[in-house]
Amino acid sequence: xxxxxTNFVLLVIVVAFLATAAVFLEDLPGRAVVHPPPVPLVxxxxxxxxxxxxxxxxxxxxxxxxxxxDCYLCHERNKPLKLNIDTNGDIIVPSEHKxxxxxxxxxxxxNNCFNCHDENNLDQLQTRDGRVLKxxxxxxxxTPQLCGSCHGPTYRDWEAGVHGRTSGYWDRxxxxxxxxxxxxxxNPHAPKFQGREPAPGPHLLHPVTASVQPGRSE
Amino acid sequence: MPEPKTPCSCTTNGMNRRSFLRTSGVLAxxxxxxxxxxxxxxxxxxxxxxxxxxQKHYKELTPAEMQKVLARIANEVEKQYxxxxxxxxxxxxxxxxxxxxxNLTRCIGCRKCVHACVAENNQSRDPExxxxxxLKMPDGSFDMERGExxxxxxxxxxxxxxxxxxxxxxxxxxxxxxxxxxxxxxxEPDGITVIDYDWCIGCRYCEAACPYFARRFNWTKPKIPxxxxxxxMSYLGNRPRKQGVMEKCHFCIQRTRAGRYPACLEVCPAGAxxxxxxxxxxxxxxxxxxxxxxxxxxxxxxxxxxxxxxxxDV
Numbered sequence: 001x002x003x004x005x006t007n008f009v010l011l012v013i014v015v016a017f018l019a020t021a022a023v024f025l026e027d028l029p030g031r032a033v034v035h036p037p038p039v040p041l042v043x044x045x046x047x048x049x050x051x052x053x054x055x056x057x058x059x060x061x062x063x064x065x066x067x068x069x070d071c072y073l074c075h076e077r078n079k080p081l082k083l084n085i086d087t088n089g090d091i092i093v094p095s096e097h098k099x100x101x102x103x104x105x106x107x108x109x110x111n112n113c114f115n116c117h118d119e120n121n122l123d124q125l126q127t128r129d130g131r132v133l134k135x136x137x138x139x140x141x142x143t144p145q146l147c148g149s150c151h152g153p154t155y156r157d158w159e160a161g162v163h164g165r166t167s168g169y170w171d172r173x174x175x176x177x178x179x180x181x182x183x184x185x186x187n188p189h190a191p192k193f194q195g196r197e198p199a200p201g202p203h204l205l206h207p208v209t210a211s212v213q214p215g216r217s218e
Numbered sequence: 219m220p221e222p223k224t225p226c227s228c229t230t231n232g233m234n235r236r237s238f239l240r241t242s243g244v245l246a247x248x249x250x251x252x253x254x255x256x257x258x259x260x261x262x263x264x265x266x267x268x269x270x271x272x273q274k275h276y277k278e279l280t281p282a283e284m285q286k287v288l289a290r291i292a293n294e295v296e297k298q299y300x301x302x303x304x305x306x307x308x309x310x311x312x313x314x315x316x317x318x319x320x321n322l323t324r325c326i327g328c329r330k331c332v333h334a335c336v337a338e339n340n341q342s343r344d345p346e347x348x349x350x351x352x353l354k355m356p357d358g359s360f361d362m363e364r365g366e367x368x369x370x371x372x373x374x375x376x377x378x379x380x381x382x383x384x385x386x387x388x389x390x391x392x393x394x395x396x397x398x399x400x401x402x403x404x405x406e407p408d409g410i411t412v413i414d415y416d417w418c419i420g421c422r423y424c425e426a427a428c429p430y431f432a433r434r435f436n437w438t439k440p441k442i443p444x445x446x447x448x449x450x451m452s453y454l455g456n457r458p459r460k461q462g463v464m465e466k467c468h469f470c471i472q473r474t475r476a477g478r479y480p481a482c483l484e485v486c487p488a489g490a491x492x493x494x495x496x497x498x499x500x501x502x503x504x505x506x507x508x509x510x511x512x513x514x515x516x517x518x519x520x521x522x523x524x525x526x527x528x529x530x531d532v
Binding site: 013014021038046048 | 478
């Protein structure tokens with residue numbers, strides 16, 4: 001009687017062991033876990049270290065057409081230019097220059113073309129203290145001189161490598177530091193740094209509710 | 219008590235057909251179950267090798283041993299990703315202490331730093347591991363509780379908010395180093411807190427100790443597409459990690475110890491990130507610390523004394 005029960009229990013255990021063994025062997029290497037949907041790879045434009053805009057100098061270096069910046073293909077030399085000003089005192093941008101947005105400064109203090117352009121020679125720019133620079137000067141040091149003639153503290157920071165983007169070597173002994181000029185990031189006619197699309201945020205496995213995120217925009 | 223009845227009396231040594239079958243059945247099942255329960259070990263070679271298991275702590279490795287280790291890592295990477303990497307053990311430079319400065323006035327919250335970091339440092343793409351977390355904070359407040367991680371407007375920056383990227387602060391008094399039971403993480407002479415991924419046991423004490431949410435754990439085997447592997451690797455830095463170890467920002471050790479800027483700095487479109495040697499009086503970071511309104515070391519009250527400074531433009 002006792003032996004029969006032992007036999008029965010052992011038989012059950014044997015069958016259970018063999019069954020679990022089969023299940024283990026079958027399932028463990030590739031256990032059927034419900035995988036969350038794959039995380040999409042980020043667009044490579046978000047890891048591109050290129051500056052935000054292409055300045056005249058950079059465009060010319062890349063083989064841009066220099067005649068795009070030759071003012072006297074259209075303008076007549078030695079003919080004084082007249083600015084048209086509307087009733088608010090704003091400059092009316094002529095239709096040939098419609099791509100120019102006049103937005104230098106929040107208070108329209110710098111909405112006069114000839115604060116920076118030389119009215120006597122349109123191929124040139126003039127600083128506040130009367131120095132002239134060529135419009136197509138390829139040196140990255142040229143525009144900072146022009147902008148720096150008004151924006152002193154920012155120019156000082158730029159000289160120290162603190163304003164603006166840098167790349168290359170922090171250790172100057174091992175290599176140079178690559179500097180950008182002002183117009184590689186700022187549009188001189190509308191220099192406020194433009195907003196942009198943010199790269200994707202952290203991938204969420206579950207939707208975030210307002211209660212989890214007390215700091216969500218009020 | 220009645221004596222147990224023997225099922226059969228036909229054998230001499232007590233073994234008969236039935237008991238033989240019974241014993242061998244139980245034995246077979248036991249062996250099968252044992253083998254099955256050990257079957258995950260078949261994948262062990264994917265996780266570790268004998269050489270890796272027997273490897274000494276980073277600080278005890280002789281240069282010759284280190285060369286062997288680097289060769290092993292290069293072979294492993296080549297086997298897995300079919301790319302021959304340049305694995306190097308970059309050593310700290312004399313007279314250099316790294317400091318990072320981040321301009322909160324300039325940061326626009328575009329998160330390019332986050333992804334440049336992932337690309338440079340071979341973090342897992344799925345599941346996603348990122349060293350930098352950008353917080354969107356309401357203007358006029360430094361309440362970290364109100365920082366939002368998951369903002370997704372069409373355009374940043376949004377009016378009324380500023381953005382604060384947080385990553386490893388490379389503390390002078392690092393809590394993560396103190397709690398590590400195996401000394402797998404320590405602060406190097408140039409100020410970078412590093413992890414020996416081959417010495418980490420994955421206990422995650424450091425993750426709990428870090429007040430900046432800077433450390434990440436590899437819950438699964440990291441997945442990186444082969445075409446996005448950065449082949450310029452360092453032992454303490456961006457070589458591919460394995461499952462079950464911690465990782466975190468190491469100031470791009472493979473770049474910065476070769477004199478270059480970190481990846482997050484080079485990609486920042488706003489120029490908000492500055493990095494350099496604080497012991498060099500002509501460095502950018504010294505200019506910032508001397509001349510700018512340097513705000514704080516984040517969570518200064520904890521006494522961690524980070525090498526990561528946030529500042530504003532005056």
